[in-house]
Structures are given as C-alpha cells and as structure tokens.
Amino acid sequence: MMRPQSEEDLAGALAEATAPLRVRGGGTRDVGRPVVGDLLETGGLTGIELHEPGALTLVVRAGTPLSEVEAALDAHGQRLAFEPMDHRVLLGTGGAPTIGGVVAANVSGPRRIAVGACRDFLLGVRFVDGSGTIVKNGGRVMKNVTGYDLVKLMAGSWGCLGVLTEVSLKVLARPATEATLVATGKDAAAGVAALSAALTSPFDVTGAAHLAVEEGRSETRVRIEGMPGSVAYRIDALRAGPCAGWDVVRDDESAVLWTEVRDVAPLAARSGAVWRISVKPSDGPVLTAALAAQGIGEAALYDWGGGLVWLLVAEDGDAGAAAIRAQVAALGGHATLVRAAPATRAALPVFQPQSNGVAALDRAIRAKFDPRGILNPGLMD
Template identity: 55%
Template structure:
C-alpha cells in the first residue's frame, strides 16, 4: 500500500484489520515487525524552505539526498550528520526524511550539536486510530503541553505514521581539519578525546579505531569553521594532546568522516553488528569484555560499534553495564533494542495504548 495523500493514509489506517509495517525507503530495516507493508514514499516533496530562517519542511517520503542537495545550494546542511545505513545493512533504496526522523538518525557531529531530535520543529502524522495530528510549527519557540515532536522522533513508527517533518538547519562550514593521534591504547584514546571535549577548541567529531592486524590504532578529532579559526584550534589541540604521543594534523580534509559516520569498516565484513551507548570512561573496559572482531569508537568514546561472530548475545556476554545496546545487524535471537526498566516500560506501553489503541503500527519492532 502506497498512499498518495495524508487523507489516503488516514483512511488506510482506519480501515486496517491487522498489523501494518511502516516503511519509507527501506534502507534501515532495524527491528522485527510484521504485517502488510505501508509505504510512505509518495508523501514526498519540499513544501517550504526558508534559508534566512534556517527552516525546511518536507514530506516524510522525501529523499534525504534531495533535501541535502537543496540545502547545499544555499550553503546549508543537516548539522546532525545523519548516517547512511545502506552499506552496513546491505540495503538499497533511497533514505527518506520520515525514516530518518522515525529512527532519530544522527552521526559523529551529534557530540557537538545534538541529535536529529534536537533539530525538530514540527511534525504531521496519522495515529493508530486514523486521526491526522499536527504538533509544533516552523520556528523555534517555547511550548506548553506535550512535546509530541520530540516523542515522535525515535519512536520507529509505533506512535504514528509521519507525513511531514519540519526542522532547523545550519550553515555549512568553510573548512575542516582533523587532529590525528597515532598508536594510542583505548584507555589513552578516550582520555585524549575527553581532554579535547573539555577544551575550548570546539571539536565536532571524535572517533577512535583500535589497533588491528593490518593497521595501527588511530584517533581522530575534527574541527570545523572558518579557515583561520580551524587552523588555530587544530594547532592548539595538537599542543594540548602532545603528552599522549605522536600528534599530526590533516589540514586538507582528507580524513574520511563519512566512513566514520556510516561505519564503513564493517560494511563488507561478516558477523553481527552491535551499537552500545555508554559513559566514555566506561567504554574501554566494556570493549575488553566483548571479544569483538573489530571495534569503532565514536562520540568521544560514548558510542561503541562492535563487529562480532554471528549469533552471539553480546548483551549477555558483557554482563551488567550502565548504558544500552542495540543489535543493528545480526542473527542473534535477542530483542533488537535494549530491554526497558519496568517503570519506563509501563510508560511506553501507556503511550502506545493512547496513540495506537489497536496496536497495529509496527508491532514488536522495539520489543
């Protein structure tokens, strides 16, 4: 089913006799669900773009690439740097704005500017009863009542089917440089990244690749902005981090942050891929318990990507830890998303009961 208008979508949901599997471009099949597929790709198009107001409004089925091209023409961008999952998950198709928002997709720059959720201004969606709902607007403002915009972002379609999203955008940067630290242990890498984050030099990306059989360990710290500012801040970070060992600067933007964003190192590797969100200082000890084939740190150590042998329950393997883990790609017979604490699970079920009383929207996807 591919509704062409919001009213068509509302009628389909009102008339549904069983579960519906909500799908945009089909590039991020994370989580397990069932039912007849409901495509949102026809709900496409940019309905408003005001570069001066740093605001864009687009249908849920609008390709992300179309939005990024439109923004680039005005020297603007989606600042939260959304990940493209196609390489990692082996999918094709076209990533859509609705899917991006539904999964709260963000990249390395999240550590500096925030996630997709932090840029959302408004949404239109159809709930599980077939009601058309609008929340938020097209400008940033203080509101009272329920912030449904933030609630819908990251809900994976379980509370409603997005039809339109409105978000804030930011100007693009003049230049980028990357400070590179060589051959650090995981512990020292996290300490170095934390030192950079605690400095006034405004790092916008901090990643670490541990030593592997075919390469030395590499730690990457990105700075962005006007050329003179970037050169100064990169030099200051080089001096600040010199006690950790060899520090060089890639001033020509050759370092591939797109590969960091998309976890490209795991794309062609066999095995399951897990994503752990933890306190950075806890990350090295947690990784040591994983027995992983390969690991990538992002967000200054707060995000761990782990490639492991297929079928392993990595949550059980590492034991108790402070954070959460998601099975992004794999065959293990475990919940995709981290089990919620009882109190939070009760709130979640209560919300779903209000927004989707029949339980037909992506049932089981977050279970």
C-alpha cells in the same frame, strides 16, 4: 502494499486497516525485530514545503528522499548538522533513505556530540496515529514550549506510534572549512582519554572517534570545523595541547574520514553481528575490555568521544547479548543489535530492555497512540 499519496489517504487507510502494517520509508534501515505485516510505504508523500535559509528552517514531507533534502540545503550552503548515518553501508540494504526514516529512527552521526541529535534539530511533526487520526505537534520555529513535546517522542519511535507525514527541521550553515587531527597506535583507553581532553578544551571539537578495527592497529581522530582562520587557530591550539604530535588532514580528505565513521564503514565488510552501544564516554573502553575478557568483540569503533561503541561480534548463539546487556546494565546506557540476521533479531530483544517502571510507561504510550497494535508491531520489543 499501500502507498498513500496524501496525508488524508494515509489517515483513511490507517482508520480502515485491520491487520498489522510494516511501515517503510526508503527501506534502508532494516533495524529491530522483524515485522510481519502488509507493507505501508511513505514514498508517495514527497516534496519540500518550505526552506527559509535566513531562518534556518526546512519543512518537508516525510517520504522525500534524503538526497533531495541535502541537495536543496547544499544550494544555500546549508546542511543537516546532525550528520545522519547512511545505514546502507553497514546493513548492505538498497533503496534510498527518506527524511522521515531519518527522523523515525533518530539517526545522528559523529557531530551529534557537539551539536545534538536528530531529535534536537526536529522542530515539528505531523503524523497519523494508529487509529487514523492526524496529529501535529511542535511547529517551524526554533523555540517552542507550547504544550507537550511529542516531537521528541516521535523521533526514534520507529513508526510504532504513528506514521510521519511531515517534519520541520532546524538546519545550519555548512562551515567554510574543516580539518582532522589524527593519531595512530593508541589503545582504546588512551585514545578515549585523548578524545576527552580534546572535548573538554574550549576548541569546539565536532568529531571525536577512535577506530580499533584491526588487531594491533588503531586510529584516533578529532575534527574541527569553521572559518579558515578559526580552524587554523584551533588546530594549532590542540596540537600545542592534548593532540601534540598528531597529523593534520584537511578539507575533502578530512570529510572522507568522517563519512567513514558516520557509516561505520570499517565494520561493514566484516562478517558478524554489530551492536550499537551508548554509554558514558569513559566507559566505552571499560565495556569493551570487560567483554574482551569473556571473548566477546572482534573489532570496535568508538564515536562520540568514546560514548558510542559500534561492536562487531561473532553471530552465534545470542550474539553476545547476555554479556553485553549485563555490562551495559552495570555501567548505565543502552545497547541495540543493529546488524544481525532476521532469525537472530527475532530471537532477541533488539532494543535495550527497560526497567519495569519505564517499560510500563513505554507500553501504555504505545497503546494510546496505536491501540490496535498495527504499527510495526514487535519492532521495538
């Protein structure tokens, strides 16, 4: 196992590496095709380099535990607005998530629909590529178009292009208050239609989810955050419009509802494989209905106004892969098999297969950044 204590050590180790490496932050996100290789841990690269609350900027070494980052921000009333999911709940993994892992997997939560994904808050990166070269891109300022945006490319590259050593993030203030409007008993189509109505209102909805995890029961949720007067105004306005008759849950009780959505908690305890599917919001229920007609799908959690479907399926055969991918191909979108036994994940493409043109670009970029193919080989295939 390698656990470099500095960027220079890491660069040296990668330059000299002769065999495949399994890159790991906290080890909480066991996603992708299983990788065979020596373990390379980033846990030695820790520490907050800069937190400037008045500039909404945080610069932090990649191996820093997420909890440390969140505590430092919280002390100044700030947070990571993209609300990264804690994969331990769904995957049953241990360990402590790192900020580098969040970025490498581009992990975002319910608020993604309003404020953007992890990649949208990522201002800069430093990383070591597969040849052992140290590269920086972006910076620590909010607006930066100087050269190509490799920052976005690194977000969600799952350690296949380089090992992150430092990330700069835009942070935002934690709003004074939040509230959630809740309705029950809607079918998926009606639930998603209601979410769409809320999201097309001028009332800055920051969470829009529909949970259909138990037969015959469902819950539809809409979140509002901000200053107290503004939250009260918008809750009233929504209840006078698209959310007429919905119940209101406030503050801590509201927060609990969204941690649950963020972590896909309602599916966690159920056995089976779990897919994460991104489609056009109105296609969410269309997709699940088409799959249900083929007997696929035991429970679904719709986030992002219907555009993110977490689907629980029986883990036998191909775990519904052929049917799911056919539907996604027809509708437009992508599907990732997030939770399944290693043997299942080894036998399937876990990430969405790309069109020929895009796949060729994808492969060529990986070959440029990791010419020897030693960084998490196969993980994204």
